[in-house]
Amino acid sequence: MPTDAAYTPPQRDILTPSQLNTLARDLLEGAFPLVWVEGELGNLTRPGSGHLYFTLKDARAQVRCALFKPKSQWLNFVPREGLRVLARGRLTLYEARGDCQLVLDSLEEAGEGALRRAFEELKARLTAEGLFETARKRPLPAYVRRLGVLTSPSGAAVRDVLSVLARRFPLVDVDVLPVPVQGATAAAQIARMLQRAIRSGRYDALLLARGGGSLEDLWAFNDEALVRAIAAAPMPVVSAIGHETDFSLSDFAADLRAPTPSVAAELLVPHRDDLRRRLRALDTRLVNLQTQRLRQAMQRADRAALRLQAMRPRARLDLLCRRQAEALRRLTAAWRQRLLRERARLRHADAVLRATHPQRRLARLRERLAGVSARPQAAIAWRLQHDALHLRGLARSLEAVSPLATVARGYSILQHADGRIVRSVEQAAIGDALDARVSDGHLRVRVEGKS
Known part of the structure; x- marks a missing residue:
């Protein structure tokens, strides 16, 4: 048996805690791609640094998460304890404490997040088909005579639209085409009413209107069949869905998107005061043109008379x-x-x-x-x-x-007593005695009236 001085222990790899955590972090980050995790918020803290720390949990487990300041500032909702969210990030290891955590790129409410993904996927697919191209959009007619409004007959949107139309251009013929604007069957009913309006051939333009709401409330207007029906409509379709910050796929497919139903009504019809001013301007222009042409014709007639007189x-x-x-x-x-x-x-x-x-x-x-x-x-x-x-x-x-030959064909020459020839009704007054020269003599006539 060897002595203690001659004993050499077997060689083994010895790591420090930091080396071990670094190796584990590299293994985690390399093995896990970008992942989506849905869970309930817990242990929510926001220190002075602006970062957001919390846990995502379900009934059996939880995972620590971090959303750093640059991305936490762009959240469109206020995180709170117990809220169900959808998080996207990469799994890593916080070496200082040896804690496994998710470093997040985005965070959104769970229900709306799924709808938002479906919205973006369908939007990308329809965009690739060219359904939203600007070149295929139709311009609005200069004057809409008959307008079909697809909206809820009891909502605030239809009252706003009718009020604006009555104030700006009462002559427009408006038909309210009642449809539900929310719910599971709303999209199909809107599409059917749209097809009925198209087949009737009655309308110069159609308006889809609805008040504001959440993404779930407006989801009927993201239906693919409805969007394709709007894009295929032969007449211009105006979309006024929600508020100015709300967007739906119907807005992209429509020929014109208005931020609110009231603005859509203003874009569809001119203001009656503007029409009055335009009519007055056109009337003035017409009178000026007629006056100018009459003056030119009188000048040509005078020059012709002078030439005729010089060439008697x-x-x-x-x-x-x-x-x-x-x-x-x-x-x-x-x-x-x-x-x-x-x-x-x-x-x-x-x-x-x-x-x-x-x-x-x-x-x-x-x-x-x-x-x-x-x-x-x-x-x-x-x-x-x-x-x-x-x-x-x-x-x-x-x-x-010779004018005498013209007289011989049945015409006559009207002259005043002093020999001035009457060329216009403005050169004779009611009651004037005129001399009418005909082919075989003269007639004395008196002006009884003008027309």
Whole structure:
């Protein structure tokens, strides 16, 4: 047997408490993923640091939990002893005391938390389908003539909507389509009433309205069948569910979401005072346009009258006649001068012939003289005939544009006694004596009235 000096104890791993707790913590954090735990709050404390410490327990066990300050400040409820909650976090070990605990990322009330998860899951799925896309939403009509309101007939929401509509635009035709807005069967009944309203083809727009409430109270408006029916409606659908901070899937599917039922009514119809101002502005604009166009037409008529007066057919015909007569006079004078010259030449030639007595030459010269004497007369006759035809053509053209030709077709020209022409009813007063010129004479008429 060896002596005490020669004895060596067997080798073994020796850990300190901190090393052991660190190893246990690493094993816990590596083995457990992010977990959801539902239980009852107990041993609730909130020290000055702002952190929240408590236990989650059921009938058989409990686990310590910690929710640190940055996340505890965003809770939408007040934690209290005995409240059933749903916690999400990671399992770890608090090394200083060797306590197993959950370090939480979020904390919510148990019932509402389950609904919130279902809400987010359905919202994500419908969003992925494009059901909430802005591009598919329909604009509201400028003026809603018939409106269907799907709401509870006994709630405050319908009273608010009807009050706002009556104050702003009493001409709108409103039908209250009664439906339950809470309960297990509410979503199915709302969807059926929505389909009936769509099939009727009566409404320009539909409004879903309900007052505020908890997530459970508003859950009927998160029903998938109802949401799809709203998105498929052929007319615009406005959603006014709950208060401004309340959101439902019906709000995302609707063509317009209003924060409250009263605001929805204001968005659907214009204010009657605004319509009055717009009508007055349009009336003023119409009068101004009519006045401007009438003034332009009168200016064009005045310019046309001035041009017509400057181009009077009788004056133009007289001028053409004078020009033709002057041209004929000059032509006749020229032929007369030429005839005189030819006669002088003939007389000179006759004197020469008489002096030389050539009988044959004298006879040719006499024939030439006869021919020369006939040519000016024929030319003058042709020229006179040509000018007469030209004058008759000009007279027909002038007669076609002459107001006398218009009178000959059954119209008349009204004139005052001083010769002023009456072009508008504003230029004649009741009782005025006027002269009406017709195709075969004049008529004296008196103004008895205007229209």
